[in-house]
Amino acid sequence: RYVRQLQRLQLLFSPTAADARGAREFVEEAAQDFARQHPDVVLYVSPHSGPGPAPVLRAEYLNGTVRDELIASKTSEEIVQLATKLANQSGLDIIRIRKPFHTDNPSVQGQWHPLTNKPSILTIQGPRLQPQ
Amino acid sequence: MVVLSAARWVRSRLSDRFWRVQEVLKYARHFRGRKNRCYRLAVRSVRRAFVRSTKARREKKRSLRALWITRIEAASLEHGLKYPAFISNLVKSQVELNRKVLADLAIYEPKTFKSLAALAQRRRQEGFLAALGDGKEPEGIFSRIVHHH
Numbered sequence: 001r002y003v004r005q006l007q008r009l010q011l012l013f014s015p016t017a018a019d020a021r022g023a024r025e026f027v028e029e030a031a032q033d034f035a036r037q038h039p040d041v042v043l044y045v046s047p048h049s050g051p052g053p054a055p056v057l058r059a060e061y062l063n064g065t066v067r068d069e070l071i072a073s074k075t076s077e078e079i080v081q082l083a084t085k086l087a088n089q090s091g092l093d094i095i096r097i098r099k100p101f102h103t104d105n106p107s108v109q110g111q112w113h114p115l116t117n118k119p120s121i122l123t124i125q126g127p128r129l130q131p132q
Numbered sequence: 133m134v135v136l137s138a139a140r141w142v143r144s145r146l147s148d149r150f151w152r153v154q155e156v157l158k159y160a161r162h163f164r165g166r167k168n169r170c171y172r173l174a175v176r177s178v179r180r181a182f183v184r185s186t187k188a189r190r191e192k193k194r195s196l197r198a199l200w201i202t203r204i205e206a207a208s209l210e211h212g213l214k215y216p217a218f219i220s221n222l223v224k225s226q227v228e229l230n231r232k233v234l235a236d237l238a239i240y241e242p243k244t245f246k247s248l249a250a251l252a253q254r255r256r257q258e259g260f261l262a263a264l265g266d267g268k269e270p271e272g273i274f275s276r277i278v279h280h281h
Binding site for chain 1: 144147148151207210211238239240241242243244246
């Protein structure tokens, strides 16, 4: 079964700031539809009065990563798209994956070492060999 | 009094300059010197770093292929074959393994690589016989070509 990795979305904005207009419109119109479409994500709307930090959409994931996305001067539709993008992500850090594959046992026949293709007389350690 | 437009002497001021600066500085954090702290220097360095990383993607393919070729050459010399002979005879025996896989086999599966080297050697000998013999000897076994239709 699919478990959504996004735990909660916090919408931190100030109701009087000019750049939080998109956030206010999102809360008025699209927040309820978004919350209904994603029932396993908790949506918190926390307006802080007065001039404060820039409006931010904070996403917290099940593995503990917190991702802040600026929503200053964004329209309501863009915020909806951003929220759906965050909801479909997992909380893994967004860095370059070095290799798309991984094995715990890369070698079946034994990894090469400088003595693999040498005559085995070199590796024998025993009582002093008779000179031939 | 109805005000339809904002007064001309009220201008909007930038409030998220910090984040705009951080967007650039976060890519410069591992640089050396003042370019990892000062925005003005960091902008130039970050742009150059991005340009270099785009160009390096084409170089990476070349340098990795050269690395694989070096490794295959070393491994085949251990088995008494030179790299051109090894590769050409493998191709003639219809073994379509690329250099990346051959290098990984040489490192992690040395016995498989030894058998591939033996195959290439056998095909080489058959090639010599076919070219120099020119007689009524039968064709070599490993020189037969399988047609996939």
